[in-house]
Amino acid sequence: MILWLIFGVMTLAAVFAVCWPLASRRKYVSSGTDVExxxxxxxxxxxxxxxxxxxxxxxxxxxxxxxxxxxxAAESAKSASAAPAPSAAGSYRWATLMAAVLVLPLGASIIYLSLGSPNFVPVTMNAARDGSALPAGIEKTVAEVEAYLKNNPANGRGWEVLAPVYLRLGRFDDAVEARRKALELLGPNAARLGDLGEAIVLASNGVVTPEAKSLFERASATDANDVMAEYYLGLSAKQEGRRDEALKRWTALVSKAREGAPWLPLVKNALARIDDKAPTFAAPPSKAAIAQPSAGVTGPAGTSAPAVMTAPPGPNASQVAAAAQMAPAERNEMIEGMVSRLAQRMAENGSDVDGWLRLIRAYSVLGEREKALSAAANARAALAGNDDNLRRIGELAKELGLEG
Amino acid sequence: MIPELGHYALVLALALALIQSWSPAMGARKGDLALMKLADSTALAQFAFVAVAFAALTYCYVTSDFSVANVYENSHSQMPLIYKFTSVWGNHEGSMLLWVLILALFGALVAWFGVNLPATLKANVLAVQSWVASAFYLFILLTSNPFRRLAELPAEGRDLNPILQDFGLAVHPPMLYLGYVGFSMAFSFAVAALIEGHIDAAWARWVRPWTLLAWICLTLGIAMGSYWAYYELGWGGWWFWDPVENASLMPWLAGTALLHSAVVMEKRNSLKVWTILLAILTFSLSLIGTFLVRSGVLTSVHTFSNDPARGLFILVILMVFIGGSLALFAWRAPRLKQGGLFAPISRESALVFNNLFLATACATVFVGTLYPLLLEALTGDKISVGPPFFNLTFGPLFVPLLVAVPFGPLLAWKRGDLYGVAQRLLVACAVAMLGLATTFAFEGTKAVLAPFGIGLAFFVMAGAITDMVERIDLRSLSIETIGRRAAGLPRSAWGTTVAHFALGVTLLGIVCGTTWSSERIVALKPTQTVSLSGYDLSFDGMVTKEGSNYRETAAHFTVRTGGTVIGVMEPSKRVFPSRDGMSTTEAALLTRGVSQLYLSLGDSNADGSIALRLYYKPFVLLIWLGAVVMALGGALSLSDRRLRIGAPRPAARVMPQPAE
Structure with a gap:
């Protein structure tokens, strides 16, 4: 409401800036002459x-x-002052006045309403993720546990239980402290070392700091098969520009994984985006994160804007923004529209393997298994003869559970 | 809420600009004072609204409001505060907003201070200024909107490009833009004069200070950019003939020519048509300089982002303004009256000579920069026009110009005495010969061109002083006389001397820096030592530091000369995790007088050694020092009272001020 009020005042000011000189009755404007x-x-x-x-x-x-x-110059100045004062250009004045009073406010509103987002309410990714899943009254419980731990600070188990709740509440610094204490009291093992490292990463906005890195290294030394440590060491390598090392670590993780491991899609996604210049969201392969997949990394249908997020070279940010602002029905329509355009393009020119991959994935995410299967079949037909591309189609089909 | 306010303010600025581009021009045609007067209040209001928009965007950056897509893409909450400010214009959208802010500022200045301009001229100038502004508001709103919002609030921004996280970004773009946009004043005045069909005598008096101001800013902006590239890109070069650098050099060359021809026009009413043409060309080159970078035809450090829609929009803007104004020129210029006469040997002719060579040099750079692009667009062949082309063409064009520099200010107006001037320059000539001979004696035939370069630099410097020495009567050796005469001289004369002298200083820096620069590329292990030009650098070991949003690995060096420690150098590499390990090289500089030791880190090897580039650059600082002094000369000239007649001055009281 206040916003509209201010808009109104600004518009009035603009209109005034045009109308005021027209209203003034001054016949003389100070101006220089050549004579001087x-x-x-x-x-x-x-x-x-x-x-x-x-x-x-x-x-x-x-x-x-x-x-x-x-x-x-002096003569022309004299003749100018002797000449009758120029009359007001009536029709031009009227046109200007109309422009100021009618066209200016109307035009400005139209342009602004088509470009701006006056009713914009940002959705925090973390808030959307955490708020729904946490039981009511969690803050109170946390306060009780905190009070208890204040009196019994040596209870390592208590700190260990409290830490993930802190993470879910977004209290990353507290989580770091809790896990540090748990590690101190209960002694190091791969899981505790990794947990502390992860909390540090989350607290520093997804950056694997040197401290976190050394924790993951220790975890990895304790247990060479620790998934979390491997994932974060890969992320650290990527953040420091050692792409090959990240690739190696993550590929090894995927190849060692048993079928259906809950963290598998996350690592695969990280692998797929390894050449992206955009920062990797540091959603960890820990229990907390897997239970609440973040919108930014991987999402089954149902989280916001799913298709666009899972298809790597997807639509641009403004389309995503537009999609998220729409009502669910409209959004599905827009996404389906994009998918059908893609399908049409692929039908016309089937040589683009990435397009096929995107299309199959999009169908699968939209829950249209039949279409995904037929798209995979079409892709195989269109790409026949190129083993490398066929292999990629096969891999994706397997990953999405379309076959075998 | 704040970003939406900024967004709406920008829309209102567009609406006002559209009204301002039509009504005052009509008022000027019909002689309606109220309509002409309208331009003043709309120009001021326009500036106020753009300032609101710019302040809103700045607020979003400082508070890290990542719901604004532009902030999310170019900022990071952990970034030091100064970079949060500078990253406002460290990206395409924000820099365009800065561009229109400066444009609106200049418009507002004309409205505010232009009380003694002829009313019709002022109305037309502001209308033309508004045409340019409207085009750019539209461009920003439709293709490069900095206020676009993100539906989902990201937790963290993507950080500013690490190369831009430097103090240089705080100075270089605003200076450059002040220069580019400043020339829009000359352009608006030129087009307004063409529309009116005659040039008022006040025209040159107005154009000169604006051009001077723009020229000063552009000079500083280019110098800053060059120094920034020198220390940030890590290989010790200070000018690369990169298309984008050339794009800023072209308006500078044309602007320098404009500055000189405006003097003739102001004093003698000559060269009117040519000055108008130069004003149009200079701003056209500024437009090309701003937009060549963004249209997607060029890729370099400066490229913010490419987008076909944007490229097309830019091409249309360039065609309309450059093509339109040149067509108007072709149609109206023949009607302009010619002014005072002058003999072939005169101050006027010297300035024409200067203009011809500057314009030709500018054309050379233009061809060298755009020909490869054109060729690629037409035939698909990729050719690269590099430093050899420019050194072979630009250099020879500048030599006669530099030789002529000392002659110009010594020649009399209307009819000069070349022989007399040559006699007065004998001392300067002797100084030049001495420089040439000394260099030759020390260096022999190792560097053939260097002695001549140094001789020329000395000639320019000594020649610039010659005039002053005579006019303040230095040889009288009476402090009283000298002081009285020096104070009595107009500041524009001092400006000329200082700027011409600085030209020699820059030339000296260029010649010395390129001829005697020495370089070593080595791989060192800790405790080892490397020597260059009498300096011994011992490698003490690596240091790791944690910056606010980067991690730094620095090599610590102790520098000794003849056994005494004179300083430490810490070249480093910074890795930015938020940009996925993008890294920057931070060269270490050790300044000795006006010479510099330059040390930059390479990759570390498997055996624990680290690759290093070490340069010794004698007199290299003179290059930028010269440019700064040159700008100072411009400022001196700008402060000359007499130039302000009919020029920016708050009160309406016009009294010719005798300065001597």
Missing amino acids: VYRDQLDEIGRDESAGLIGSVEAEAARVEVSRRLIA
Whole structure:
């Protein structure tokens, strides 16, 4: 409401800036004339002459030149003042007034409403994720546990239980402290080392800090098969620009994984995006994160804007923004529209393997298994002869559970 | 709420600009004072609204409001505060907003200070200024909107491009834009004069200070950019003939020519048509300079983002403004009256000579920059026009110009005495010969061109002083006389001397820096030592530091000369995790007088050694020092009272001020 009020005041100010000069009855506007300038030029010739910058003969000639202009200017100034004052250009004034009073507010509103987002309420990703899943009254429980731990600070198990709740509440710094204490009290093992590292990463906005990295290294040394440590060491490598190392670590993780491991899609997604310049969201392969898949990383249908997020080279940010602002029905329509355009494009030109991959994935995410299967079949037909591409189609089909 | 306010303010600025581009021009045609007067209040209001928009965007950056897509893409909550400010214009959308902010500021200045301009001229100038502004508001709103929102609030931003996280970004773009946009004033005045069909005598008096101001800013902006590239890109070069650098050099060359021809026009009413053409060309080149980078035809450090729709929009803007104004020129210029006469040997002719060579040099750069692009667009062949082309063409064009520089200010107006001037320059000539001979004696034939370069630099410097020495009567050796005369000289004369002298200083820096620069590329292990040009650098070991949003690995060096420690150098590499390990090289510089030791880190090897580039650059600082002094000369000239007649001054009282 306040926003609209301010918009109104701003519009009024703009209209006023146009109307005010039109309303003023002044007949005279201060303005310079050439006469002064020519006088000054005459003075300057004198100065230049005394400084030796112009010969005396030339100075005289220059004086004549300037004087001639001076006289002409003075005469035209006199005739201008003798002439009747110019009449107001009535029709132009009316047009300007109309433009200011009608076209300006209307046009500005139309342009602004089509470009701006006046009713914009941002959705915090974390809030959407956490709020729904946490039972009511959790803050109270946390406060009780905190009070208990204050009196019994040596209860390592208590800290260990409290830490994930802190993470879910977004209290990352507290989570780091809790896990640090748990590690201190209960002694190091791969899981505790990794948990602390993860909390540090989350607290530093997804950056694997040197401290976190050394924790993961210790975890990995304790248990070479620790998934979390491997994932974060890969992320650390990626963040430090060692892409090959990240690729190696993550590929190894995937190849070692048993079928259907809950963290598998996350690592695969990280692998798929390894060349993205955008930062990888640091959603960890821990229990907390797997239970609440973040919208940014991987999402089964139902989280916001699913298809666009899972298809790597998806639509641009503004389309995503638009999609998220729409009502669910409209959003599905828009997403389906994009998918059908893609399908049409693939039907016309089937040589683009990435397009096929995107299409199959999109169908699968939208829950249209039949279409996904037929798209996979079409893709195989269109790409026949290129083993590498066929293999990629096969892999995706397997990953999405379309076959075998 | 704040970003939406900024967004709406920008829309209102567009609406006002559209009204301002039509009504005052009609008022000027019909002689309706109220309609002409309208331009003043709309120009001021326009500036106020753009300022609100800019402030809103700045607020979003400082508070890290990632719901604004532009902030999310170019900022990071952990970034130091100064970079939160500078990243406002460290991206395409924000820099366009800065561009229109400066444009609106200049419009407002004309409205506010232009009380003694002829009313019709002022109305037309502001209308033309508004045409340009409208095009750019539309461009921003439709293709580069900085206020676009993200539906889902990201937890963290994507950080500013690490190369731009530097103090240089705080100075370089605003200076450059002040320069580019400043030339829009000359353009608006030129087009307004063409529309009116005659040039008022006040025209040059107005155009000169604006051009001077723009030129000063552009000079500083280019110098800053060059120094930034020198220390940030890590290989010690200070000018690369990169298309984008050339794009800023072209308006500078044309602007320098404009500055000189405006003097003739102001004093003698000559060269009117040519000055108008130069004003149009200079701003056209500024437009090309701003937009060549963004249209997607060029890729370099400066490219923010490419987008076909944007490229097309830009091409249309460029065609309309450049093509339109040149067509108007072709149609109206023949009606302009010619002014005062002058002999072939005169101050006027010297300035024409200067203009011809500057314009030709500018054309050379233009061809060298755009020909490869054109060729690629037409035939698909990729050719690269590099430093050899520019050194072979630009250099020879500048030599006669530099030789002529000392002659210009010594020649009299209307009819000069070349022989007399040559006699007065004998001392300067002797100084030049001495420089040439000394260099030759020390260096022999190792560097053939260097002695001549140094001789020329000395000639320019000594020649610039010659005039002053005579005019303040230095040889009288009476402090009283000298002081009285020096104070009596117009500041514009001092400006000329200082700027011309600085030209020699820059030339000296360029010649010395390129001829005697020495370089070593080595791989060092800790405790080892490397020597270059009498400096010994011992490698003490690596240090790791944690910055606010980066991690830094620095190599610590102790620098000794002849056994005494004179300083430490810590070249480093910074890795930015939020940009997925993008890294920047931070070269270490050790300044000795005006010379510099330059040390930059390479990759570390498997055996624990680290690759290093070490340069010794004698007199290299003179290059930028010269540019700064040159700008200072411009500022001196700008402060000359007499230039302000009919020029920015708050009160309406016009009194010719005798300065001597």
